Amino acid sequence: METFETTLGHANIASVIIFFLFVAITLLITYWAAKRTRTTSEFYAADRSISGVQNGLALAGDYMSAASFLGIAGMVALKGYDGLIYSIGFLVGWPLVMFLIAEPLRNLGKFTFADVVAFRLKQKPVRIASSIGSLMTIVFYLIAQMVGAGALIQILFGLPYEFAVIIVGFVMIAYVLFGGMLATTWVQIIKAILLIGGATFLVIFTLAQFGFNPINLFNQAAIKYSDAVLSPGGFVTNPWDAISLGLALILGTAGLPHILMRFFTVPDAKQARKSVFVATGLIGYFYILTFVIGFGAMTLVGQDIIAHFDKGGNMAALLLSEAVGGRFFLGFIAAVAFATILAVVAGLTLSGASTLSHDLYVNVFKAGKADEVNEVRVARIATLCIGVLAILLGLVFKGQNVAFTVGLAFAVAASANFPSLVLSILWKKFSTKGAVSSIITGASLAVILIILSPTIWVDILKNQQAIFPLKNPALFSMLTSFIVGIVVSYFTKEPEAQNKFEDEKLRTYLGIGSE
């Protein structure tokens, strides 16, 4: 193995300072936001005061998790071209969010995507079912983020894992509890700018070593390893696997509750579509950067060393940042990675809290009759519950291999949330029983099949042969969810809901009566 000097794993003054600066600034913003967070519309939706560009940045901030920054760069560093397949899948969902969902969602909904699904159907059963889909997605995503946070901070700062999880939990609870959506949005915006700025500098420093010509970088990588790093390799062994994973990535994006919730923060449908345009551009640019970062790490740091620090390659971007920018720059990138986790977890928590308070407490338990003050109080209690749950999940799953939970979150989002949302927007004959059975089928199939798949049955439970052959169940669970939703709706006709569908068109397409 080549020798490689790194300070990774030792306390880095620069990163501690930058991280504390980030926390201090975001807490100040939270203090400012707290004074503007009294009503439900303020708590859940920043009083619909966020502009399209701001929301685009915040959407990008919500979506670009540490897993996509560190994980994809690492995958590219170790596997080359194959890493790009993930980036593309994660991006392609965004245009679909724009074409199918963003505007009707904004026009029909109030605070959560369940508002849209339940719009013309029977509130209680639909809200309960869609809460199950939402909460499952959020909890699976939270597990990955919290365990990732603990492990990352342990490596970066030398802090104990439990301590790291608790810090992330408390700071994030402070943002959401006091500052609601307004504070969470600004945390996302700042984090998105830091992350994209940091990645841009990392790419500039890297390309400086190759005469600012990316082609030289790719050539060097091919010379150092082999031509194979620039072509598709062993990633796709089974085409059905690839299609199923692709569906989970793109349709899952369109069913993530914390992403969907962001569309209620803008004033109207026009700003909603603008925000997707901005977000897609930023996320696409970011994924192109991570591709270059991955190849930079492969060439300048080396695959052996990257794999030595972390088998999955998660440290590639950080090792590269020290190699090209020195210790201070490593500190900066490490602090950005930490801030990234904090922001994503805050977005998830707010979304989980809104499901508990708005969907379950107000619309199911109170049958839609709760006053403002009461609902905001319940939303804050729900924030505490989800925040504490996040900390507990981080502690319970310490040291477990939880990488699959992101795939699972996307599978549930694609199979439970996406079909019911699309059918309720586009299909007149969608009925209450159809919606409920579609959501329950999608959610339970996604979970059951992933347990029986090679991802858990073989890799984690160490069985010889998987019972379900695909690594990601979305192809099967999503299609079944659609079929069940359609068939059940045909057998349980709801004329009242069909009439309402015609009336809601005024709101869906013209925005008349939207909140």
Added chain:
Amino acid sequence: MSIKTEDVRKILESEKFKMLVMKRVSVSLTLTVIMLIVYFGFILSIAFYKEFLAQKIGDYITIGLPIGIGIIIFAWLLTGIYIYWANNKYDKSVRELRNQILEK
């Protein structure tokens, strides 16, 4: 804001509104299908026809690199096309219809 139900019915049943809804659904479904064809074309060529993406276009550079990066840029441009259509065509009809309803 109070809108009479018979006025709403009239608008909902007007040719203009029906055209608007049809146009919007067909534009979004067309763009969705284009995106899915491009994406799954890429995935299927990885699965069944790796040689295509592995073709060299430089000393080492493969055609897969510009295609992969190109899909990311294409996805973004597609959202731009939609925005252009929505801002210039769709919003104009929406404004006209809204005025018709809210004036009454």
